[in-house]
Amino acid sequence: MDPCTSLATGTVREAALAARSAADRLATTTGAERDAALTAVSGRLTARVLDVLAANERDLAAARANGLPDAVLDRLALDTDQIDSLASMVRDLADRPDPLGEVTRGAVMPSGLEVREIRTPIGVVGMIYEGRPNVTVDAGVLCLKSGNAALLRGSSSARHTNAALIDIMREGIASADLPPDTLQAVPGDTHASVHELMSLTGLVDVLVPRGGRELIRTTVREAAVPVIETGVGNCHVYVDEHADLDMALSILLNAKTQRPTVCNAAESLLVHAAVADSFLPRALAALADRDVTVHGDRRVRAYDASVVPATDEDWGREYLSLDIAAAVVDSMDAAVCHIRLHGSGHTEAIVTDSQTAARRFVAALDTAVVAVNASTRLADGAELGLGTELGISTQKLHARGPMGLSALTTTKCVVTGDGHIRGATPMTTSLSCDALGRPPRGRS
Amino acid sequence: MDPCTSLATGTVREAALAARSAADRLATTTGAERDAALTAVSGRLTARVLDVLAANERDLAAARANGLPDAVLDRLALDTDQIDSLASMVRDLADRPDPLGEVTRGAVMPSGLEVREIRTPIGVVGMIYEGRPNVTVDAGVLCLKSGNAALLRGSSSARHTNAALIDIMREGIASADLPPDTLQAVPGDTHASVHELMSLTGLVDVLVPRGGRELIRTTVREAAVPVIETGVGNCHVYVDEHADLDMALSILLNAKTQRPTVCNAAESLLVHAAVADSFLPRALAALADRDVTVHGDRRVRAYDASVVPATDEDWGREYLSLDIAAAVVDSMDAAVCHIRLHGSGHTEAIVTDSQTAARRFVAALDTAVVAVNASTRLADGAELGLGTELGISTQKLHARGPMGLSALTTTKCVVTGDGHIRGATPMTTSLSCDALGRPPRGRS
Numbered sequence: 001m002d003p004c005t006s007l008a009t010g011t012v013r014e015a016a017l018a019a020r021s022a023a024d025r026l027a028t029t030t031g032a033e034r035d036a037a038l039t040a041v042s043g044r045l046t047a048r049v050l051d052v053l054a055a056n057e058r059d060l061a062a063a064r065a066n067g068l069p070d071a072v073l074d075r076l077a078l079d080t081d082q083i084d085s086l087a088s089m090v091r092d093l094a095d096r097p098d099p100l101g102e103v104t105r106g107a108v109m110p111s112g113l114e115v116r117e118i119r120t121p122i123g124v125v126g127m128i129y130e131g132r133p134n135v136t137v138d139a140g141v142l143c144l145k146s147g148n149a150a151l152l153r154g155s156s157s158a159r160h161t162n163a164a165l166i167d168i169m170r171e172g173i174a175s176a177d178l179p180p181d182t183l184q185a186v187p188g189d190t191h192a193s194v195h196e197l198m199s200l201t202g203l204v205d206v207l208v209p210r211g212g213r214e215l216i217r218t219t220v221r222e223a224a225v226p227v228i229e230t231g232v233g234n235c236h237v238y239v240d241e242h243a244d245l246d247m248a249l250s251i252l253l254n255a256k257t258q259r260p261t262v263c264n265a266a267e268s269l270l271v272h273a274a275v276a277d278s279f280l281p282r283a284l285a286a287l288a289d290r291d292v293t294v295h296g297d298r299r300v301r302a303y304d305a306s307v308v309p310a311t312d313e314d315w316g317r318e319y320l321s322l323d324i325a326a327a328v329v330d331s332m333d334a335a336v337c338h339i340r341l342h343g344s345g346h347t348e349a350i351v352t353d354s355q356t357a358a359r360r361f362v363a364a365l366d367t368a369v370v371a372v373n374a375s376t377r378l379a380d381g382a383e384l385g386l387g388t389e390l391g392i393s394t395q396k397l398h399a400r401g402p403m404g405l406s407a408l409t410t411t412k413c414v415v416t417g418d419g420h421i422r423g424a425t426p427m428t429t430s431l432s433c434d435a436l437g438r439p440p441r442g443r444s
Numbered sequence: 445m446d447p448c449t450s451l452a453t454g455t456v457r458e459a460a461l462a463a464r465s466a467a468d469r470l471a472t473t474t475g476a477e478r479d480a481a482l483t484a485v486s487g488r489l490t491a492r493v494l495d496v497l498a499a500n501e502r503d504l505a506a507a508r509a510n511g512l513p514d515a516v517l518d519r520l521a522l523d524t525d526q527i528d529s530l531a532s533m534v535r536d537l538a539d540r541p542d543p544l545g546e547v548t549r550g551a552v553m554p555s556g557l558e559v560r561e562i563r564t565p566i567g568v569v570g571m572i573y574e575g576r577p578n579v580t581v582d583a584g585v586l587c588l589k590s591g592n593a594a595l596l597r598g599s600s601s602a603r604h605t606n607a608a609l610i611d612i613m614r615e616g617i618a619s620a621d622l623p624p625d626t627l628q629a630v631p632g633d634t635h636a637s638v639h640e641l642m643s644l645t646g647l648v649d650v651l652v653p654r655g656g657r658e659l660i661r662t663t664v665r666e667a668a669v670p671v672i673e674t675g676v677g678n679c680h681v682y683v684d685e686h687a688d689l690d691m692a693l694s695i696l697l698n699a700k701t702q703r704p705t706v707c708n709a710a711e712s713l714l715v716h717a718a719v720a721d722s723f724l725p726r727a728l729a730a731l732a733d734r735d736v737t738v739h740g741d742r743r744v745r746a747y748d749a750s751v752v753p754a755t756d757e758d759w760g761r762e763y764l765s766l767d768i769a770a771a772v773v774d775s776m777d778a779a780v781c782h783i784r785l786h787g788s789g790h791t792e793a794i795v796t797d798s799q800t801a802a803r804r805f806v807a808a809l810d811t812a813v814v815a816v817n818a819s820t821r822l823a824d825g826a827e828l829g830l831g832t833e834l835g836i837s838t839q840k841l842h843a844r845g846p847m848g849l850s851a852l853t854t855t856k857c858v859v860t861g862d863g864h865i866r867g868a869t870p871m872t873t874s875l876s877c878d879a880l881g882r883p884p885r886g887r888s
Binding site: 024027028107109113115120122123205206221226228244246250251254255258259340351358362363364367368369370371373374375377378379380396398400401402410411412413414415417418419420421422423424 | 564699784813841842846857859864
C-alpha cells in the first residue's frame, strides 16, 4: 500500500473530526499507554528504515528534477543515522515523566471545598511547517506523549517522506491499541487545504506554524484558530565594559557562525565604547576569517575598512546568513534601548563580569530568553533541559521561549465538595467518637 | 478639574505608547513599590468617595434620561458600602504575594549552565468590558499588582464613574512615584476607538473582553491583538444514579437561582433515568416554586404538565434567566456525550456518591472547571482561592477558568553561564584547595 494514498483521502474537516475523536479517547489514557505507543513507534522507525529512505529518494528525485537548490536538497535528505537518532529520541521521550495529571495548584478552601488544577491535553494541534522531515516525527511524538491529536502539514517537497513517517507512527500507535487518527497528514496539497485548517475553530484547538517569517505572518494573519507564534529572531550579543573579552569573542563567534541559518543565531553585535578599542579589531578580524560580513555603524567602520555601512534596516534584520549588524554604544542603558527598539523578543545575550550590569540587563529586557555569559545558540529546548522542542515561541501568552511538553497542555480545575453551594455555610462533616471510641449514634 | 477631560484627550495610539512606556518602568519595580501604590489607591478610594458618588449620579441621571431599563441602572449604581469594599479589596491585594519573580522552573544543566524561568509582566493589557463600574477597579489594580499597564474601556453608560475611578487610581499610583499612565481610559467613546485598540499589535499585548456573548465574539473576530476569551457558559448539573438526592436538589437550586444572570449559573439539568422518578417530581416543584421555567424533553415533561417542550436549540442556550433545559439520560456516558455535544467548556457539575462515576466524569469532560458534589456557582476566583478575578477564561491557551494574578504574567528564561557556547564542552571551573587548605597556584 502506498502510504500517500491512504493519507490523502477525505476532506480537512473529516480529518479534524477524526482527530477530535482520537483526542477524546487520548484524554482518558494513562501515561503508560501513551509510552507503550511511543516505544512501538520507535521500534517501527528502526524496522522500516528502508521504507523511509525509499520515500525520501522519491522526494529528492522530484526536487532534483524541479531544480531546487542544494540547500533545500540538503535539508530534505534523510540517512540511516538520522532515522536511528529519531528512533532513539522517541524512545527517550517514552522515558520522560507524563506531563498530564500534574497538579499545578491545589488547595482546601476554608469551607472544606477541595480545589485541584490539573494538566490536561489541549486537544487537537495543527502543525504547519517547512523544511526538514524530522519535524514530522518531533511534532507527532510530542503530541502523542502529551495526549493530543495532531494534524501535520509539512512542506510539499517532503510529501512522500512525511507520508511514510506518519504511516509508521500510525502503525505504532495502532499496535498499542490507541487510535491511529491521533496523527494524520492534512489532506490535500493546496493552499486551500491549509486555509481550511486555519478556519476550523472548535475542531482545531491551536495552530503552530514553524518555518520562515512569511509562513508565520500568514498564519497569524489568516487563522481564526488560536496560533502560537514561533521563531523569528533578531538576537543581540552585547559586550559590556566589564566583559571578559576572550569569553566575549568565543560567545560572539559561536552565536554568529555555529549555525547561522537558525532563529537563535546572533544577528546584531553591540559593543560598549570603553572596550571597543581592545575588542573590535580582534572581533572584526575573527569574523572576517569566518567569512562573516559586518554591517557596521560609523564607529565600527573606523576599525576596519572591510566593514560595510549599516543602513537603518540592518538593525532590525534577521539575516539567517553570515552577516551581522554591529554598533558601538556609550552605555549599557544605550544597549538596552537599542535592543528594545530593534529586538524581536527572542534571545538577547550580555557578556559581563558585573553583577549589577547583568541584573539590570536581565530585568530591563522583555524577551523570551536572556543569556548571561552564554551563547544565544543555547536558547533551545534540549540545551535548556526541556527535551525535544516543538519550536521557540516569541509570543507572551501561553508559552514563551523553547516549547516542550508542557506547552502542549492546558489545565482543568477539579472542585470537590460535600454538597457545597455558593453563599451558604457548608454542612458540618466532622466525625467525633465518644469516650469509649464508639461512633456517634445514628451514624453508620 | 473634571477627570473626564483629563482622560479623553489624545489618540488611542498615543495612550498605548504611554502605556508601553509605563510598562517598561513597571517591569523593573519591586513588589514593595507596587504594593505601596495599591495602598495609596485604597486610601484615595476611601478619601474621595464623594467624587465617585457625584460622577456616578451624573451617569445615573443620563441613564434615566435615556430611559435605560432598571436592570441597567441597578448594575450602574455604586453606593458608599460598595466603594468601601472596593477599597478593602485593594488593601487585601497589596497583602497578597507578588506574582512576579517567581521561579516557575529552574535547573542546572550537566554543563553547569544555570536555567531559571521567572514570572514577568505581560506588558500592556487592554480590557473591554460592560456593566458594573467595579470592574474598572478590579482590572486596574490586578494589572498594577502584576506590573502591567492597562487600557480600560468600560461601558459608555458608566463613563463618568469610570473616569473618576481611573483618576483616583492614577493619583494613588503617582503619589507612590510610579507612572500614572499605568492605568488609562481608552480615549474616545466610539466604536472606532475600540477598533483601533484591537489593531495595535506590538503595542498592546493582550485584550480581555468581559461582558456579553456579542462583545466577546466581536473582539475575537476583529482583534489582531491576541485575545483571552471569557465567560460564555452553558453549565450542566448532572444528577447521577448514585446521587444523594437532597444534595442534588440543593446544588441544582443554588446553581440555577442564586444568581441566574451570570456565566457560572446552571443552564441545563441532566438526570439519570434510575433516579428520575424519585428526583424529578421534587426538583420540578422546587424550580416552579422559584419561578424557573423548565424546558424539558419528553421524559421530563411526563412528570409535570407545566414543563415546556425543549427544542434542539435549548440544549445549547445560555439563558442567563430563570430558565433551564432538562433531559433524562440512560447512563452517565450518555450525560457525558450530551455535554460534549452542547457544553461550552465552562463548568460542569456531577452529583454522585460513586467514586467511579466521579472519576470518569472528571476525566472525560474537556472543560475549564468540573465540580463534584458542588455548585457550578463556585467556579469563581474568590471562591477557589485565587482572589479577585479578571474574568473566567473559556479558552484553552494561556489561562483557563478563573483568572487571577498569574494569568496576567508571562515568563522569561534567564540562562547564566561562564562563557558557555553550543557544541563544545565548557571550561573547567572547579576549584580545589591543596592539603594545607591553600587555593591552587595562579588562582586569585
